[in-house]
Amino acid sequence: xxxxxxISDIHFGRHHLxxxxxxxxxxxxxxxxxxxxxxxxxxxxxxxxxxxxxxAFVDCLTVPSLVVPGNHDVPMxxxxxxxxxxxxxYRRYFSPDMEPEYEDDLMVVLGLNTAFNWTHKDGMIxxxxxxxxxxxxxxxxxxxxxxxxxxxxxxxxxxxETQRVLTNAVEMVEVLAEGGVDMVLSGHLHQTxxxxxxAYYPGGRHQVLLLHAGTTxxxxxxxxEKGQNSCNWVxxxxxxxxxxxxxxxxxxxxxxxxxxxxxxxxxxxxxGSDGFERLKGLDAGVALGPATTAADGPPAAPWAPPxxxx
Numbered sequence: 001x002x003x004x005x006x007i008s009d010i011h012f013g014r015h016h017l018x019x020x021x022x023x024x025x026x027x028x029x030x031x032x033x034x035x036x037x038x039x040x041x042x043x044x045x046x047x048x049x050x051x052x053x054x055x056a057f058v059d060c061l062t063v064p065s066l067v068v069p070g071n072h073d074v075p076m077x078x079x080x081x082x083x084x085x086x087x088x089x090y091r092r093y094f095s096p097d098m099e100p101e102y103e104d105d106l107m108v109v110l111g112l113n114t115a116f117n118w119t120h121k122d123g124m125i126x127x128x129x130x131x132x133x134x135x136x137x138x139x140x141x142x143x144x145x146x147x148x149x150x151x152x153x154x155x156x157x158x159x160x161e162t163q164r165v166l167t168n169a170v171e172m173v174e175v176l177a178e179g180g181v182d183m184v185l186s187g188h189l190h191q192t193x194x195x196x197x198x199a200y201y202p203g204g205r206h207q208v209l210l211l212h213a214g215t216t217x218x219x220x221x222x223x224x225e226k227g228q229n230s231c232n233w234v235x236x237x238x239x240x241x242x243x244x245x246x247x248x249x250x251x252x253x254x255x256x257x258x259x260x261x262x263x264x265x266x267x268x269x270x271x272g273s274d275g276f277e278r279l280k281g282l283d284a285g286v287a288l289g290p291a292t293t294a295a296d297g298p299p300a301a302p303w304a305p306p307x308x309x310x
Contacts, residue, residue: 002106002145005033006232008187008213011072011220012053013044020217020229020248025060027255033233035102035109036061039187039213040070040151042094051093066102067095068111070151070188071123107145107236110136114152114166123152123166123188130168130175137179145236145265146181153186154210155200157193157223173197177205182265183241184208185232190215191223192230192245194261209263211243231255240264 007024010016028036038058043050051073058065073090087098102109112133114123133148140146152166154173166172176184177197189212197208214230215221221228229248234241241263246255 001238002035002104002236003031003033004035004037004109004147004234004236005031006037006039006185006211006213006234007216008039008151008231009041009070009190009215009218009220010038010054010057011041011044011215011218012050012057013047015044015218015220016053017217017219017229019253021057023248023253023255024216024231025057029062031233033063034104036063036065037109037149037185038065038067039149039185040068040115041072041187042067042069043073046073046075046089048089048093051089055094064102066100066109066111066149068100068149068151069098069113069115071115074115103144105144106238107147108140109147109149112148112150114150122164123150125150125166125168125172127168127171130171133172134175134179137175137181140179142180145183145241146179148176148181148184150184150186152188153212154184154197155195157189157191157195157212170201173201173208174205176208180206181208183211183234185211185213185234187213187215189223190218190221191225192232194243209241229255230258233257238265 005024005028010021042054058067069087069090073094074087075089090098098111098113100111110133112125112129114125116124137146150166154165154169156165191212192214193212195210195212197210198205211232211234213232214225214228216229216231218229219227221230231246233244233246235244236242243261243263244257245259245261247258248254249256
């Protein structure tokens with residue numbers, strides 16, 4: 001059994017909520033997951049002080065962690081730095097490794113950097129990096145869980161404003177499916193939801209589970225999580241992936257379970273749906289996925305088609 005805590009978009013800076021980062025540290029201390037995954041946007045404006053605060057937070061974790069950068073970790077308004085040294089502050093004040101890996105006898109977790117200086121908020125992964133990823137995945141034994149962490153989304157979220165997916169998303173899906181990846185953990189949109197690659201890129205391939213975290217420690221929850229904070233607890237038992245969606249309860253001052261979702265490994269989705277699950281037992285309109293079934297067709301949320309670059 002392996003247990004992971006998935007947090008994202010912690011945004012140290014003007015919008016950060018210190019009491020929530022303290023609550024995350026307390027939860028890690030109490031529950032002791034095997035790994036904490038942070039899927040990008042450590043800072044608000046990629047300032048040295050913000051990276052230093054993020055570094056101090058991660059150093060307080062009592063278990064291993066895997067962290068990737070997000071678009072907010074590249075300077076936006078410091079233009080010359082954005083052009084010449086987009087990762088300079090990240091590497092100097094947080095970590096020189098922007099694509100870390102974690103491996104044990106049950107799982108391999110691979111970090112990908114999808115934040116680039118000219119993509120602004122949109123993400124990108126280049127084809128040479130995809131070829132490297134494909135080779136790395138081939139080297140992983142098939143009995144191990146294969147997890148990938150990237151900040152940006154591969155498919156558009158339900159019930160959300162128009163959003164582009166990361167550049168070369170289709171090519172990345174091909175690599176993930178061919179490589180037998182079990183799940184991708186992402187953030188970026190400050191809203192939790194679950195999907196799968198075959199729902200948006202049907203082709204009879206291996207289905208890759210897509211798990212997005214909301215913003216865990218800022219005031220900037222969006223979409224159906226506007227004004228809310230969330231994270232995900234993931235359990236791997238060798239045969240299944242169990243996801244528990246945790247929401248912050250201000251009155252109780254804790255992250256409490258809001259819903260639970262169980263997926264058999266490599267066998268698609270339990271309910272035979274189109275790949276999106278709705279949260280169970282919540283108020284109307286609060287959902288991880290669209291209120292549609294396979295018979296309803298694709299979700300109606302507008303989105304821009306993927307772009308392809310070399």
